[in-house]
Amino acid sequence: MRPGVELHTREIVAEPMLAEIIAEIAGETPSADLLSVPTQPIDLALPTVNIDIERDASAIEAPKLDAGTSLDISAYASRAELAPGTVATVILLLEIAPDGSVIWAQVLRSTAGEAANSAAIDYARATRWTAGTIDGEPRAMQASLAVVLGERG
Numbered sequence: 001m002r003p004g005v006e007l008h009t010r011e012i013v014a015e016p017m018l019a020e021i022i023a024e025i026a027g028e029t030p031s032a033d034l035l036s037v038p039t040q041p042i043d044l045a046l047p048t049v050n051i052d053i054e055r056d057a058s059a060i061e062a063p064k065l066d067a068g069t070s071l072d073i074s075a076y077a078s079r080a081e082l083a084p085g086t087v088a089t090v091i092l093l094l095e096i097a098p099d100g101s102v103i104w105a106q107v108l109r110s111t112a113g114e115a116a117n118s119a120a121i122d123y124a125r126a127t128r129w130t131a132g133t134i135d136g137e138p139r140a141m142q143a144s145l146a147v148v149l150g151e152r153g
Contacts, residue, residue: 060132066100080120088120088149089147090111091109092124092145098138102127112149119149
C-alpha cells in the first residue's frame with residue numbers, strides 16, 4: 001500500500017429475499033426453489049370493451065400523396081448538407097389535415113444528420129395530400145412518407 005493512502009472497508013450484509021421471508025413466516029426451511037413459494041389465485045375481472053363490429057373497414061380510406069404534387073426535391077437535398085455522392089433516407093410520420101395539408105411531421109428513422117432531417121420535414125410540409133376519410137367524411141389521419149435526399153447514381 002502507498003504511504004498516505006487509507007483503505008476503507010465496510011461489511012455488506014445481504015438482505016433476505018422475499019421467498020426467505022415468506023418461508024420463515026410459514027415456519028419452513030428457506031428454499032431456492034421459487035416454484036415452492038405458496039401462491040394464491042387472483043380473481044381479476046377484465047374490463048368490458050364495446051366494439052362496433054358493424055362498421056365496415058372499407059369505409060375507412062387512408063390519406064394518399066396527391067399525384068398532382070410536383071416538388072423539386074433537389075432544392076431540399078441541397079439543404080441537407082450531405083457529402084457528394086451520399087444519399088440519405090428519412091422516414092417520417094405525418095398527420096394529414098382534412099384539407100390535405102400536413103399538420104405535423106416527426107422523424108421515425110433516418111440515415112443522416114439534423115440538417116437532412118430538417119430538409120425532409122420541410123419537403124413533407126410542402127406536399128399536398130388527398131385526405132383520409134371515414135364513411136366518406138374527410139378526417140385528420142396519420143401517414144408515413146419516405147424522403148430520399150442526395151445524389152442517386
